Amino acid sequence: MMPSIGVCYYPEHWAEETWPRDARRMVDTGITHVRIGEFAWSRIEPRPGVFDWDWLDRAIDVLASAGLKIVLGTPSATPPRWMLDRFPDMLAVDAAGAPRKFGSRRHYCHAHDGYRDAAADMCRVLGERYGRDARIAAWQIDNEYGCHDTVLSYSDAARHAFRDWLARKYQSPEALNRAWGNVFWSMEYADWTDVDLPNLTVTQPNPAHELDYRRFVSDMVAQWNARQVAALRPLTDAPLLHNYMGRVLEFDHFDVGADLDIASWDSYPIGFLSDRLEAAPAHKARFMRQGDPDFQAFHHDLYRAVGKGRWWVMEQQPGPVNWAPSNPAPAPGMVRLWAIEAVAHGAEVVSYFRWRQAPFAQEQLHAGLMYPDDTPAPGLTEAKRAADDLAALPAQLTPSARVALIFDYQSDWAWKTLPQGAGFDYFDLAFSAYRALRRAGMSIDILPLETARDYGGYDLIVAPGLMTLNAAEMQALTASGATLLMGPRSNLQTPDFQIPNPPGPAIPGLDLQIMQVESYPQGYAPHVRDDRHIGIWQEHGRGTAEVALRRRDGIPILYRAGKIHYLAAWPDDALWGDIVQDLTGAPSLLPPGLRIRDTESHRFVINYDLDPVDWDGHTVPGCDALILPRS
Amino acid sequence: MMPSIGVCYYPEHWAEETWPRDARRMVDTGITHVRIGEFAWSRIEPRPGVFDWDWLDRAIDVLASAGLKIVLGTPSATPPRWMLDRFPDMLAVDAAGAPRKFGSRRHYCHAHDGYRDAAADMCRVLGERYGRDARIAAWQIDNEYGCHDTVLSYSDAARHAFRDWLARKYQSPEALNRAWGNVFWSMEYADWTDVDLPNLTVTQPNPAHELDYRRFVSDMVAQWNARQVAALRPLTDAPLLHNYMGRVLEFDHFDVGADLDIASWDSYPIGFLSDRLEAAPAHKARFMRQGDPDFQAFHHDLYRAVGKGRWWVMEQQPGPVNWAPSNPAPAPGMVRLWAIEAVAHGAEVVSYFRWRQAPFAQEQLHAGLMYPDDTPAPGLTEAKRAADDLAALPAQLTPSARVALIFDYQSDWAWKTLPQGAGFDYFDLAFSAYRALRRAGMSIDILPLETARDYGGYDLIVAPGLMTLNAAEMQALTASGATLLMGPRSNLQTPDFQIPNPPGPAIPGLDLQIMQVESYPQGYAPHVRDDRHIGIWQEHGRGTAEVALRRRDGIPILYRAGKIHYLAAWPDDALWGDIVQDLTGAPSLLPPGLRIRDTESHRFVINYDLDPVDWDGHTVPGCDALILPRS
Amino acid sequence: MMPSIGVCYYPEHWAEETWPRDARRMVDTGITHVRIGEFAWSRIEPRPGVFDWDWLDRAIDVLASAGLKIVLGTPSATPPRWMLDRFPDMLAVDAAGAPRKFGSRRHYCHAHDGYRDAAADMCRVLGERYGRDARIAAWQIDNEYGCHDTVLSYSDAARHAFRDWLARKYQSPEALNRAWGNVFWSMEYADWTDVDLPNLTVTQPNPAHELDYRRFVSDMVAQWNARQVAALRPLTDAPLLHNYMGRVLEFDHFDVGADLDIASWDSYPIGFLSDRLEAAPAHKARFMRQGDPDFQAFHHDLYRAVGKGRWWVMEQQPGPVNWAPSNPAPAPGMVRLWAIEAVAHGAEVVSYFRWRQAPFAQEQLHAGLMYPDDTPAPGLTEAKRAADDLAALPAQLTPSARVALIFDYQSDWAWKTLPQGAGFDYFDLAFSAYRALRRAGMSIDILPLETARDYGGYDLIVAPGLMTLNAAEMQALTASGATLLMGPRSNLQTPDFQIPNPPGPAIPGLDLQIMQVESYPQGYAPHVRDDRHIGIWQEHGRGTAEVALRRRDGIPILYRAGKIHYLAAWPDDALWGDIVQDLTGAPSLLPPGLRIRDTESHRFVINYDLDPVDWDGHTVPGCDALILPRS
Ligand SMILES: [Zn+2]
Ligand SMILES: [Zn+2]
Ligand SMILES: [Zn+2]
Incomplete structure (x- = not known):
């Protein structure tokens, strides 16, 4: 498929007479795809059961007539106000116990059966009307699961669903008590109705309770998505996709992605640098107008995996956004470069958000390709250049990588549940490994941790921080033939979130047991060698495994057996660089802002x-x- | 009117036999005015409908007999405990949904009809008893509106009143939907009862929703005040006033002031420096015992405008207070100097808070002019010196200014509603302009933004950050004949809080349209020239207006057409100094702690x-x- | 009594067949005492009224047969889930109004009568079964009162009990109104049911209200404890004790201790350094793996007083803990050294927490003496060394001190209630005095403030920050014949929390009245002499007392009359050193990490x-x- 440029468009925001001109200009810009409809429930069904298809029919007609392919969104992220009259208890509840009210978006709990059915019904009527319409190139289900912290909900609906989920998993309260170790502190339950959600406890809840809750809410998202897929799938042949959001980790994207045909994500490089990236101030200043050099690539590689090879950028930052602590404009060239980079990672479509800046409501200071007065914004020229560049590319760009990084949502939840130290974060660890590999010039495939996965064909697999692996997963990794780096905190907990006996990591061929873990305060950074330190985390092992690297004080930090390595500490960036050079044979590191991505x-x-x-x-x-x- | 010294006194706190001695000593100190009664509801009406006038009659008698003029407060800031039995729902509710309980003061929601009536009834009985009593020199309505964050309330009373307020403003839900742009995210309402208060939404509420809510709560304060005025006004000829608090911005003081005869404010220079001023640590250290050199003057000038020329300091810090993060004692001389300064700005009365330090309850560590053991505190001597100094002044001191600064509460709410960047605050901007003008030696009038205002007669009008102006307001400013400085963020939103088309600022004679705005992170400070920077904010314009000043990288930051200027960025103090010197022709800046105030x-x-x-x-x-x- | 080593053990966590081996290894390690049962309610009474004694009988049998002395805990810190069905309102409520839910421990309000009775019933049945069993060497009542912020509760149960407590104390609402000064802000009450708990008020509640509430909740803890003591005492001759937690100040430990025979505390030096000690980063880094050199000693001396001479360490850190912001491992030798140090301060038993690291639930990453796989952790060897060292000690080690420090929980509450400055904390002050005395080589007795106490026999008594003293307490201190240091903030409030008239400190023989207090911002540090400063706090006095020390600017900071001294400011560590050297005649200070503790x-x-x-x-x-x- 030829990579191409898209745009997000809201016909319901504009006078109908502007639609044809908008469509024509999109085409002139080189845009081929247009996403519509994902927030338009109140216009599609203004009153319960009363549908208004006319405007949407005409909008699709105008856009498609101009030659644009339509991506149609299901509007479940924005239930109209009247939906609350039907389901007053549909709102998610925050950890302090307060319902999260109507007045913005995503005001629903994924566990609420009634609204879940209503959303599926909406999919059904949309599918019945447009499912076989060839002008619909793809369907987007809902919008940005997890955005605005909307996965964890402590509602009554969630409480009841959690009890059912536990009952299915454990079959008896006694089994749950054993699995969680509820004998500790007399937390034993006699009945499923005894179990509550793990918020507002006096001190931390049982981590097994917390982790099961996190697994549960992730399942609720996957079931929520699957319910819409089930409604739409029989009615259409067009591919189904969802647009994920950067660094949202509260649900398992691979689970959601399994039911969809394409993954996409919403890429806001400058917003993300400002609001969701831990980095030194000098780094943030250097890339203030460009975004972090690895953050987009990480997500591109992640969503290529989530999409089983097929992925898009559904929303691409076109100028300053409105939602980060600071919102500078992109440096000239970046709005185009981000699109080129996405295509280098295999994106089929890069779709700018949005066509014209809305002069009202929450995002009125979020740039578009057009200014609110319908004159071109700086992003338009760059989008056109990107479209021209893409047209000049060879049609087939197959991403190619010799290195794999394993990324595992369950591990993120496990780390969040039992951090054992302030600032100890799974994503940060995985991202620091990714960055180090990229500094060494590598192209990377990000992969899930899967039982049946064949990891063969890579020179190097980096799998940091996988808190729990089953035997088949461990086997898949260690038998791949690649150089393998695991650790820290790998396979140190059982699936029931207990410490295994014998202790992990239990890597075949590597005689090493982690007996004790230490977390260090910020600023404590034992030397490994000149200007190379570890920080935050240190594991202490037992066993005969060869020590490949030690701290200056002698404490081992890297173990080895043949091609298998286990990292027992948290390296700083410089030490990560050394480790990665050793593992890859890279002769040097790239300059700080330069990166390489290979296709075949x-x-x-x-x-x-x-x-x-x-x-x-x-x-x-x-x-x-x-x-x-x-x- | 001869400026004079007053004091706040609480006869109900002290044994009756001490009253005559207190009164005599007040007179000996040179005090002419004494404020009483504003927290004494539980003593005036100990049980519902049962009034005890005896003590108050006697207190007024003792004080007036000694020659003191009485300022009598209405006690609505402190409803007694029994009022909650009448109106259990009268409490304000915080943004998290918790009622703000009895046990201190200001425990009421301005939108609660029942308590509003009760407060007006209290005014009526007070007025009936003392309204024609010549010993009452003035009436204070309530106390410190907005103190302790008491304007924004999310109570049921507020919810219902907000719906009524919206119905009156918009007439139909459809009109509201259009004005707010509720088509965005399907936020459309079918009925007034659909509308809720904008707290606890999943992500930010519609800014138009938030801004209308802020306008509404401001109106509630004004209506609350007007209700008491309406009850008292027919019963008295004495002037009515209110004592505002420093840097309280949640309601429009000009609206409240329109119904009153005199404005007053409560000036705590050292407390305010500690708890509500953004400034560099070195600045705060330098003025730790004196207060900021501009903060008091700013409010003096502001309340002269709110009082339409007539204003007082109702509470003047007499020593260390008890409520700021740190509470040092004033440097010797300051307790007197603050009074002199107020008079230089036109104050009629400067009233110290309080006569004798209370040895009990919340403010027991708040200094008075007298110690709790009835011996003189350091403030007493200074108050006496101030009284003597005032006696030596010419009777008529008419403040005189060639520069006007426009200050607009609506703009503050608009900025808070849509900040587009952390740390971007309207008051900080206006205050930094004020400080720069003062460093250039200027005396300043602060003025509201008003349609019918004649701004003529000034050499310079500085009007930063006025988010929205109607045509008459714009005309009034630009037609004044003065040099005019507007921007940044001026007239960039419509009254419905949308981006106008064509874009603002739409200043007659200045061809400039602001197309894009950027917010920068703290610490990012593009150079303009040596040691002159801008920070936080940058606008990008289109048009033929002359560029008067550029950043070193060429980006314009000041536009000009004749005497009209538009500032497109946020200057640091040094750059503000340059700009102000250019506009005023001031040859130099004053030393850091020196300021000038002219009268005629x-x-x-x-x-x-x-x-x-x-x-x-x-x-x-x-x-x-x-x-x-x-x- | 020969000091000896103990351990905490949870037979209910382990398969019964491991018990004999565990017991044997404990004995081999030199352990003599084993604490069990304190969290085992759900196993002792799995269903309401259904008791399972078999496992506990057998556990006691196995342990005692091996030669171990049993410390049996009452399990009231962990009521089972079914208890909430009996008492749905038994949960504590946090200051924001949210019930603190089941799912960890300490989920109860001390003021709840129903659960209080249930806990006493459990004591009764335990006492009936094991009270006369000679194998039970001691009983522990509950566990770590106040841990996880569980003293202050805003539940309905607390509200009702508080009203009763006030009614008993004041007899009439009028008396309460007078004592609190409720005339201020019309806060007067007509009836006990008018009074609410002091949370969620609009601004700070009346400090007298807050302080009485703090006294009340402390009494609730003492009554709670006394209720269990009353149930157990008739049924056993074994001593009763409680295990207090470090730096928990919300209840009066002396009150609780009065009903018990032995005090004990839970000593986690590295966890406490990380999570509850204010100190410079360099200090924290230096002692990261050892704990603060004075924090343990302070608590040892404190609990020797709480235990009226008899005290234990009930839980001693054995390795890294799991609950602090960072959790490094102890430096080699410390696990032994902490035990030696405790014994030097008079501990009878030092009991490590816990025998084997639990592989499940909340504390699975909390080290034990054994690893989860039942192999020895580093702590085991150190515990054995400690046991051997203790065996070599002379049997009788009687702590001996020439210096006394008075520590008063009421003063902590008073300071917290009326801090008059950010960062102004009573514990910090007392601890800084203690540290200074220890740097001067002193051994110290910590003592309560008591009316009938004979403070004779000391060379020096240091009594900083005692907010309120009655005449007998003042007499006891000043008549002791010792050098005495009081201040700052000593005797400046009446028992009703008002400023006394005449003003304090009212020390016999020292003509000094504190008229005014100042709090300073962090970083403001007036010089006393080279590198000696005061900070945060300065009092200004009146009177003829000799000034022993002044700031460089002349302001007095230390007053003297004969052997009595009053400190009127907050010294930094260096100035504290000078003052303490003056008072003790110590020729020099000890090196930073060295300390001395004398026994007879x-x-x-x-x-x-x-x-x-x-x-x-x-x-x-x-x-x-x-x-x-x-x-
Ligand atoms: Zn280094
Ligand atoms: Zn510079
Ligand atoms: Zn110094």
């Missing part, structure tokens, strides 16, 4: 810095990319 | 520093003022 | 530093102690 046929050299960088005989302009054929 | 006949040179400062051939002692006749 | 026969020289320290001709190894006979 081409090498993309991407410069996130403002200034040109010399590399390997080439000069890469600032905020630009070189696309080199691979020899 | 005199120039007050006020030194907030501890050490003497040489200025224009004079030496101004530390914590003191020179009063020079104007040539 | 021996001097313990304890080195908290990692490196050896030379002292008085001896070399003290790092993390070790010398035990020298006293000449």
Whole structure:
């Protein structure tokens, strides 16, 4: 499939007479796909059971007539006000016990049966009307699951559903008590109705309770999505997708993705740098107008896996956003470069959000490709350049990687549940490994942890922090033949969230048992060698495994047996660089803002810095990319 | 009117036999006014409908007999405990949904009809008893509206009143939906009862919703005040006033002031420096015992406008207070100097809070002019010196200014509703402009933004950050003939809180449209010239307006057309200094702690520093003022 | 009594066949005492009224047969889930109004009569079964009162009990109104049912209200404890004790201790350094793996007083804990050294928590002496060394001190209620005095403030910050004949929490009245002499008392009359050192990590530093102690 440019459009926001001109200009810009409808429930069904299809029919007609392919959203992220009259208890409840009210979006609990049915009904009527319409190129289910912290809910609906979920999992309260270790502190339950959600407890709840709750809410999201898929699937042949949001970890994207045909995500590089990236101030200042050089790539690689190879950017930042602590404008070139980079990672469509900046409501200061007065914003020119560039690309760009990074949502929940130290975060660990690999010039596949997965074909697999692996997962990783790096905190807990006996990591061929873990305060950074330190975390092992690296004080931090490595501490970026160079044989690290992404046929050299960088005989302009054929 | 000294006194706190001695000593100190009664509801009406006038009659008698003029407060800030039995739902509710309980003061929601009636009834009985009593020199309505964050309430009473307020404003839900842009995210309402208060929403509520709520709560305060005025006004000829609190912005003081005869405010320079001023630590350390050199003056000028020329300091800090994060004692001389400064700005009365430090309850560590053991505290001597100084002043001191600063509460709410960047605050902007003008030696009138206002007669009008202006307001400002500085963020939103089309600021004669705004992180400070930077905010314009000033990287930050200027960024203090020197022609800036305030006949040179400062051939002692006749 | 080593053990957590081996290994380690049962309610009474004694009988049998003395806990800290069905309102309520739910421990309000009775019933049945069993060496009542912030509760049960408590104290609402000064802000009550708990008020509640509430909740803890004591006492001759937690100040430990025979506390030096000690980062880094050099000693001395001479460490940190912001492992030697130090302060038993690390539930990452896989953890060897060292000690070690520090919980509540400045904390003040005395080489007795106490026999009594003293308490202190240091903030409030008239401190023989207090911002540190400063707090006095020390600017900070001193400011550590050297005649201060503790026969020289320290001709190894006979 030829990679192409899309845009998000809200016909219901604009006078109907502007639609044809908008459509024509989109096409002139080189745009091929247009997403509509995902927030329009109150216009599709203004009153319960009363549908207004006319405007939507005409909008689809205008857009498709201009040559655009339609991506139609199901509007379940924005139930109308009247839905609350039907289901007053449909709202999610926050951890302090307060219902999260109507007046923005995503005001529902995924566990609420009534609203779940209503959302599926909406899918059914949409599918009945447009399911066989060839102008619909794809369907988006709901919008940005988990955005605004909407996965964890402590509602009555969630409480009842959690009890049912536990009953199915454990079959008897006695089994649950054993699995959770509820004998501790007399927390034993006699009946399913004894079990509550793990908020507002006097001190931390049982981590097994917390982790099962997190598994439960993730399942609720997956079931919620599956319910809409089940309603739509029989009515359409068009692919189904969802648009995930950056660094949302509260549900398992692979579970949701399993029911869909394509993954997509909403990429706001500058907003994310400001609001959801831990980094040194100097780093944030350097990339203030470009975004972090690895954050987008990480998610591109992640969603390629979630989409089983098929993925899009559904919303691409087109200028300043409105929702981060600071909202600077992109440096010239970045709005185009982000699209090029996504395509280098295999994106089929890069869709800008949004066509024209809305002059009202929550996002009125969120840029579009067009200004509110219908004149072109800076993003439009860049989108056009991106479209032209994509047209000049070879039709087939197959991402190619020799390195795999395993990313596991369950591990994130496990770490959040039992952090054992302030600032100890799974995503940060995985991302620091990813960044180090990228600094060494690697192209990376991100993969889930799966029992039946064949991890063969990689030179190196990096799998940090997988808190729990079953035997088949461990086997899949260790038998792949690749160099393997696991640890820290890998396979140190059972699936029931207990410490295994014998202790983990229990890696075949590596005689090592982690007996004790330490967390360190921020600022305590034992030396490994000059300007290489570890921090935050140190494990202490027992066993005969070879020690490949020690702290200056002698404490081992890296164990090895053949190609299998176990990291027993948290390296700083410089030490990560050394480790990754050792594992990959990379002769040097790339400049701070330069990254490489390979496809089977081409090498993309991407410069996130403002200034040109010399590399390997080439000069890469600032905020630009070189696309080199691979020899 | 001869400026004079007052004091706040609580006869109900003290044994009756001490009253005559207290009154005599007040008179000996040079005090002419005494405020009483504003917290005494439980003594005036100990049980519902049972009044005890005896003590109050006698207190008024004792004080007035000694020659003191009485300011009598209505006690609505402290409803007795039994009022809650009548109106269990009268309490305000915080943003998290919790009622704010009895046990301190201001425990009521301004929107509660029942308590509003009860408070008006209390005014009526007070007025009936004392309204024609010549010993009552003025009436204070309630006490410190908004103190302790008491304007925004999310009670049932507020919810119902808000729906009525919206129905009156918009007439139909459809009109409201259009005005707010509720088609966005399907937030459309079918009925007034659909509308809730904008707290606890999943993500930010519609800014139009939030801004209308803020307008509504401001109106509730004004209506609350007006209800008491309506009850009292027919019963008395004495002037009515209210005592506002420093940097309280949640209601429109001009609206409240329109119904009153005099404005007053409660000036706690050291408490405010500690708890409600953003400033560098070195600045705070330098003025720790004096207060900020501009904070009091700003409010003096503001309340002169709110009082339509007539204003008092109702509570003047007399020593250490009890409520700020740190509570140091005033430097010797300041308790007097603050009074002198107020008079230089036109105050009619400066009233110290309080006569004798109470040895019990919440404010027992708040200093008075007298210690709890009835011996003189350091403030007493200074109050006496201030009284003596005032007696030596010419009777008529008419403040005189060539510069006007426009201050607009609606703009503050608009900025808070849609900040588009952490730390972006309207008051900070207005105050930084005020400080810069004062550093240039200017005397300033602060004025509201008003349709029918004649702004003529000023050399310079500074009007930063007025988010929305109607055509008449814009006309009034631009047609004044003065040099005018507007921006940043001026007239960029419609009254319905949408982006206008064509874009603002739409200043007659200045061809400039702001197309895009950026917020920057703290610490990012683009250079303009050596040691001059902008920060936080940058607007990008379109149009033919002359660029008067650019950043070093070429981006315009000041536009000009004749005498009209538009500032498109947020200057730091040094750059503000340059801009203000350009606009005023001031040859230099005053020393950091020195300020000038002119009246028609005199120039007050006020030194907030501890050490003497040489200025224009004079030496101004530390914590003191020179009063020079104007040539 | 020969000091000895104990351990905490949870037979209900382990398969019964492991019990004999565990018991044998405990004995081999030199352990003599084993605590069991304190969290086992759900196993003792699995269903209401249905008791299962078999397992507990057998556990006691196995342990006692091996030669271990049993400490049996009452399980009231962990009511089973079914207890909530009996008493749905038994949960404590947090300050925001949310019930604190089941799912961890300590989920009860001390004021709830029903659960109080249920807990006493459990004591009765335990006492009936084991009260005369000679194998039970002691009983522990409940567990860690106040842990997880569980003293202050805003439940309905607390509200009703508070009204009763006030009615008993004041007899009439009028008396309460007078005592609290409720005329201020019309806060007067007509009836007991008018009074609410002091949470969620609009601004701060009346401090007298808050302080009475704090006294009330402390009484609730004492009554709660006394109720269990009353149930158990007739049924057993074994001593009763409670295990207090470090730096828990919300209830008066002396009140609870009065009903018990022995005090004990739970000593987690590294956890406490991380989570409840204010100290400079460099200090925290230096002692990261050892704990603060004075924090344990302070509590040892405190609980020796609470236990009226008899005290234990009931839980001693054995390795990394799981609950602090960072959880590093102890430096080698510390697990032993902490036990030695406790014994130097007079501990009868030092009991490690816990025998084997639990592989499940909340504390699964809390180390034990054994790893979860039943192999020895590093703590086991150190515990054995400690046991061997203790066996070599002379049987009788009587702590001996020439200096007394008065510690008063009421003062802590008074300071918290009326801080008059951010960061102004009573514990910090007392602890800074204690540290200074220890740096000067002193051994210290910590004592309560008591009317009938004979403080004779000390060379020096340090009594900082006692907010209120009655005449007999003042007499006891000043008539002791010792050098006495009082202040700052001593006797400045009446028992009703008003400012006395005449003003305090009213120390016999010292003509000084504190007229005004100032709090300073962090970072403001007036010089006293080179590198000696005061900060945060300054009092201003009146009177003829000799000034012993002044700030460089002349303001007095230390007053004196003969042997009586009053400190009028908050000294930094260096100034504290000077003051203490003056008062004690100590020629120098000890090195930062070295401390001395004397018994009648021996001097313990304890080195908290990692490196050896030379002292008085001896070399003290790092993390070790010398035990020298006293000449
Ligand atoms: Zn280093
Ligand atoms: Zn500079
Ligand atoms: Zn110094």
